[in-house]
Amino acid sequence: MTEPLNDPASYPASWANRFTLGDWNTRASVRISDHAYQLPSDLGRQLETRHWFPPSFLPYLKHPAVKAAGSSIVHRLTANHLVYFLDYTTLLEHRIVNRSVETIVHNELGISIPPRMKTAALQLYTDEAYHALFSNTLAEQxxxxxxxxxxxxxxxxxxxxxxxxDRTPDKHKALAWFLVGFVSETIIAKELLDVCRDTLVSSVQEMLRDHLADEARHSRYFCEVFHYLWLQLSCGQRTFTARLLLEILLVFFEVDERWLGESLCSASLSETSVAQILCDLTGPQAQRLRARSGASATLDAMKKAGFFDLPANRQLFYRAGLLDE
Incomplete structure (x- = not known):
């Protein structure tokens, strides 16, 4: 097993310039974007050829009852999903990701924090607050x-x-917060990349592209910090990390049944159709397939850090269906 490296000087020389967000002053959307994120005046015309949210992300739109309901219902369901996603983003950035970043900024992880890492964390914290702002701005409209x-x-x-x-032991809480942020930031970067490939309402497209440009850097940063941290964890901390990472990943790919059921009902779909849609999306196999696809960047970062060099970790994720043997 790799022994923890407690001396930052012992890290590879190639890491000397890592843990930064690049030219943050001239690249972060909070510093340079001139988008107002206001809905376009020709919204009705745009919705003839554009979407609120990519239909490919919402498999239930292919259900016969939804297809029979017509384009206005599809627009309503995609608008519901977008607003839910934007409201979720506002909460996630404020209460989850920035709390995760605080563990780096305020030395809560019990490791030596390089100055570059701390500076980048403060920049990232600023970015996330702006993401919450523009998500809320668009959701309200x-x-x-x-x-x-x-x-x-x-x-x-x-x-x-x-x-x-809440149920994490106090001695591991800071580590748990960091891991939640690591999973979140690596997942959302891939998700936004896929979302931005669709043709969306112009202001939605602008907002998501600005968000993606930032999150691509955030994902890289969290991957590097995870690698740095993993090399220093004790055996007990590594065991805790492996189990928690699996649990976090699965949480990120659960379906919010209550919300989705209410969204479908708002489109006047029958109870039978709603129940069928939820059944198709909420099984454990469907969850595993979503996780394998959506968490590919997270799993790759774990692999590069040496996480899967430990046979117990490979077996844990293999048994969960997230890794090939």
């Missing part, structure tokens, strides 16, 4: 168009992550 009054809701994922942290 879309919700007003469709008369969405029962929002924001507490997303199941946020509730589950908070519960996971």
């Amino acid at each position: 879309i919700a007003d168009i469709y008369g969405m009054t029962d929002r924001p809701v507490m997303p199941q994922r946020i509730a589950r992550l908070n519960a996971l942290i």
Whole structure:
């Protein structure tokens, strides 16, 4: 087993210039973007050829009952999903990711924090606050168009992550917060990349592209910090990390059944159709398939850090269906 490296000087020389967000002053959206994220005046025309959210991300749109309901229902369901995603993003950035970043900024992880790592963490913290702002700005406009009054809701994922942290022993809490941020940032970067390939309403496209440009750097940063941290963890901390990472990953690919059921009902779908859609999406096999695909960047970062060099970790993730033997 690789022994923890407690002396930063013992790290590879190639790491000397890591742990940065690059030219943050001239690249971060909070510093340079001139987008106002206001819905376009020709919204009706755009919706003839564009989407609120990529239909390919919402497999239930292929259900016969949804297809039979027509384009206006599809627009409503994709708008519901986008607003939910934006409200979730606002909460995630403030209460999850930035709390994770605080463990780096304020030396809560019990490791030596290089100055570059801390500076980048503070920049990342600033980025995330801006992401929360522009997510909320856009969500409010879309919700007003469709008369969405029962929002924001507490997303199941946020509730589950908070519960996971709450039951974590105090000695591992800071590490748990970091790991949640690591998973979140590596997953969202891939998700945004895929989302931005679709043709969306112009202001939505602008916002998501600005978000993606930042998150691509954030993902790289969290991968590097995870590698740095993994090399210094004790045997007990590594065991805790392996089990928690698996649990976190699966939480990120659960379906929020309550919210999705309410969204489908708002489109006047029958109870039978709603139940069938939820059944198709919520089984354990469907969850594993989503995780294998959506967490590929996370799993790759873990592999590069040497996480899967430990046979017990490979077996754990193999048995969960997230890794090939």
